[in-house]
Structures are given as C-alpha cells and as structure tokens.
Amino acid sequence: MTLAQPTTQPRLPSARGPLSSTVIDLVAERAPHGHLQRIETSLGDADPYGLDLQLALAVCYELHYQGFAGVDSRWEWNAGLLHLRGRMEDAFLAALRRDVGPIEADDGVEAEMARLSLEPTSGNGPTWFLGSEGTWEHMQEYFVHRSIYHLKEGDPHAWAIPRLRGRAKAAFVAVEFDEFGGGRPSEVHQQLFADLLAAVGLDNSYLGYLDYAVAESLVAVNLMSLFGLHRALRGSTIGHFAATEITSPSGSQRMVRALETLGAPAEAIRFYAEHVEADAVHEQIVRADVVGDLVAREPDLEDDVVFGIRAFEFVEDRLADHMVACWTAGQTSLRRPLED
Ligand SMILES: [Fe+2]
Ligand SMILES: [Fe+2]
Numbered sequence: 539m540t541l542a543q544p545t546t547q548p549r550l551p552s553a554r555g556p557l558s559s560t561v562i563d564l565v566a567e568r569a570p571h572g573h574l575q576r577i578e579t580s581l582g583d584a585d586p587y588g589l590d591l592q593l594a595l596a597v598c599y600e601l602h603y604q605g606f607a608g609v610d611s612r613w614e615w616n617a618g619l620l621h622l623r624g625r626m627e628d629a630f631l632a633a634l635r636r637d638v639g640p641i642e643a644d645d646g647v648e649a650e651m652a653r654l655s656l657e658p659t660s661g662n663g664p665t666w667f668l669g670s671e672g673t674w675e676h677m678q679e680y681f682v683h684r685s686i687y688h689l690k691e692g693d694p695h696a697w698a699i700p701r702l703r704g705r706a707k708a709a710f711v712a713v714e715f716d717e718f719g720g721g722r723p724s725e726v727h728q729q730l731f732a733d734l735l736a737a738v739g740l741d742n743s744y745l746g747y748l749d750y751a752v753a754e755s756l757v758a759v760n761l762m763s764l765f766g767l768h769r770a771l772r773g774s775t776i777g778h779f780a781a782t783e784i785t786s787p788s789g790s791q792r793m794v795r796a797l798e799t800l801g802a803p804a805e806a807i808r809f810y811a812e813h814v815e816a817d818a819v820h821e822q823i824v825r826a827d828v829v830g831d832l833v834a835r836e837p838d839l840e841d842d843v844v845f846g847i848r849a850f851e852f853v854e855d856r857l858a859d860h861m862v863a864c865w866t867a868g869q870t871s872l873r874r875p876l877e878d
Contacts, residue, residue, distance in 0.1 A: 546744075547605055547609075548600075548604065548606055548607065548744055548745035548746070548748065549607055550565070550566065550606045550608075551596075551749050554589045554590045555584075555589070555591075556584075557579065557581070557594040558589075558590050558597065560577065561598060561619070561622070562594075565601070565613045569610040569612035570618075574618060575616075577619065581625055581626065581629060586629040587753060587757050589873075591629065592760055594626060595623065595627070595630065596756050598626070599623075599763040599767070601613050601614040602614055604744055627764055630760070631764065638852055641844045641845055641848075645841075647777070647833055647844055650844050651825050651829065651847070654784045655784050657788050664861045664865075665789050665793055665796065667862050667865060667866075668793070669792050669799070672800070672865075673800075675876075677796070678738060678876060679865075679871050679876065680861065681735060681738065681740060682747045682751075682872055683755045683872070685731065686751050686755050686756070686759050687755075687762075688731035689728050689731055689732060690759075691727045691728050692714055692717035692728070694762035694765075695762065695766060695778070697766035698772055698779070701772040702772070704831060706776075706835065708827075709824070710776075710824075713820045713824060716816050716820065727809075730808065730812060733805045734805050734806045734809045736805070737803040737805035737806055749873070750872045750874060750876070751873060752872065752873050757856065758854060758856075761778065761849060761853050771842065772842075773832070773840070773841075773843045774843065774845050774849065775846060776828060776832055777844060777845060777847040777848075777849075778847070778849065780825065780828065780843070783821050783824045786820075786821075790810040791814050793810040829843060
C-alpha cells in the first residue's frame with residue numbers, strides 16, 4: 539500500500555495537549571499491521587469541547603477524508619486508534635446529550651423544522667455583527683473559521699447515503715448533487731469557497747487554517763463527522779443536514795449584504811448568493827422528502843433527528859458567541875492573529 543501524495547494533502551497540525559499529541563505523534567509513524575496495539579492514554583479530565591480533545595478527534599476523522607501528508611493511510615482502520623477515538627467520541631456525545639437536554643415525546647420534528655424556518659428579524663450572531671459593525675478583518679476571520687467546513691462542504695453528510703432508502707435517499711442525493719456541483723467541478727461548493735478564499739487573499743488549501751482554528755470551530759465540524767461516520771446516528775446526521783439547509787438562506791442573505799457593504803470581490807459574494815438561491819429549494823426538499831420520508835419509514839429515528847437539529851444549533855451558537863464576544867472585546871477570534 540502506498541503513502542498518499544503530499545502535494546494534495548494537508549500537513550499534520552501542531553499538538554495542543556496530551557491527547558492531540560498522542561494522536562499526532564502516533565500517526566506520524568508507520569501503522570502497525572497484523573497485531574492490535576492498544577493506545578494507553580488516559581482521557582483524564584479532558585474537556586470534551588476543549589481544543590486538545592477536539593483536535594485529536596479532528597485528526598482521527600480526517601483520516602477518513604483526505605488524510606495528511608506523510609501519514610500512512612492504514613491508520614484509518616487501525617483498531618487501537620479507533621478505540622481511542624471511540625472513547626473521545628463517548629465523552630463528546632455525552633456532553634452534547636447533557637447540554638442539548640432530553641428530547642420530550644411531543645417535540646416532533648415537523649414543529650422543530652417549522653421553528654427553524656422562521657425568518658429572524660434581529661439577532662446577535664456573526665452575520666448580524668458583520669452587517670452592522672463588521673470590518674474587513676472580522677470578515678476574513680469569519681472565512682478562516684468557516685474554511686474548515688466549507689472546503690469539505692457536503693462530505694460529512696454524504697456518509698448518510700448508504701444508510702438511507704427510497705424517497706429519502708433519492709431526495710438527499712438530489713440536494714447533495716447540487717452541493718457537489720451538479721456534474722461541474724467549477725460549481726462544487728467546496729470549489730466556490732476555495733475561489734472565495736483566493737479572491738480575498740487567503741490560503742485556500744484544504745485545512746490550510748487548521749492551526750488557526752479554535753475549539754469551537756472544530757466542535758462544529760467534528761459534530762458532523764461524529765454523526766456521519768456512525769450508522770447508529772444517521773437520524774442525527776439528517777437532522778443536522780436539515781438544520782444546515784433550513785437556516786442557510788437567511789444567514790447567506792445577511793452575508794451577501796455585509797459583503798456588498800464592504801465592497802467584497804464578486805467571488806466572495808457568489809458563494810453566499812448561491813446558497814440563498816439553492817438552499818431555499820433544498821429546504822423544501824429536505825423537509826418533505828428527506829426528513830418526512832425517513833421518519834415515516836423509521837419512526838424510531840424521530841428523536842435522533844431532533845437531537846441532530848438541536849446539537850447543530852448548540853454548537854453553532856457556541857461558535858457564534860465566541861466570534862462576537864472576541865470582536866466586541868476588540869480581540870481576534872482565531873487561535874492566533876492572521877498576520878502571524
Ligand atoms: Fe452548499
Ligand atoms: Fe444546500
């Protein structure tokens with residue numbers, strides 16, 4: 539088996555504590571094969587939302603996407619590493635279940651999606667901040683936070699495809715087809731975001747800003763991988779996907795206005811303008827055909843779909859609060875300032 543091409547792959551990030559250092563040091567070696575090597579690392583009192591655990595988890599998950607330059611591809615299915623990943627996932631999921639709270643019997647998914655689709659007339663998240671008092675520096679920081687996800691947009695949800703059936707599957711794939719450019723590489727949403735980064739003078743390489751990412755950014759992306767990689771959590775993947783699509787048009791519309799006000803290049807506006815239009819259609823398909831059909835087929839998944847929606851809101855709110863709190867205090871919201 540060959541090692542992957544270093545030219546197209548990200549570099550391993552710098553460790554941020556004992557867990558991330560264990561994982562990063564380990565995958566820098568050749569993967570053992572033919573025997574099970576247990577990784578003796580204590581999770582101790584690691585914060586499940588903290589940078590150390592989330593970075594360790596992000597590195598584990600990335601082995602299923604593009605991998606890292608110089609990292610042996612066989613680590614992806616190394617039982618010792620998967621066992622450690624499982625323990626970190628247990629801690630992360632337990633914290634999410636605690637913070638999202640119980641899903642009550644009358645918390646139906648229809649009501650939940652209707653609540654999400656109400657257009658807010660005011661708010662205090664970053665897209666509101668950027669539209670009122672945002673500077674170009676704030677905008678660039680926003681792009682950097684979002685680059686971790688948008689350069690792999692559509693990928694974490696795509697794990698759900700083999701787990702769906704019938705109308706839910708057909709409709710889900712129809713939406714993902716748009717995310718992946720409808721057959722045109724230049725229209726792949728990941729590419730549109732890479733074009734945006736290039737147009738605003740930022741690095742558009744995949745995970746190019748991993749060392750700038752705060753824990754809150756990693757939590758938001760790791761949540762999608764956690765849901766996507768576990769068949770048991772397929773309902774929550776679909777809930778997360780639905781929440782993403784339903785809330786995208788109004789947030790993207792605010793971004794278009796903020797970018798126009800700041801005189802942003804056309805490529806930057808285009809990424810968000812595309813999401814205003816496409817996601818208004820996606821929202822309808824996702825609500826009726828993906829979620830509606832999935833829950834009709836597998837009624838037991840309804841609570842999981844609601845959990846996916848609420849977990850999305852919980853982690854996105856944490857990231858939003860972090861950005862706005864830093865900007866309001868006149869500080870960078872990144873782990874280190876961009877000019878470093
Ligand atoms: Fe998209
Ligand atoms: Fe979409």
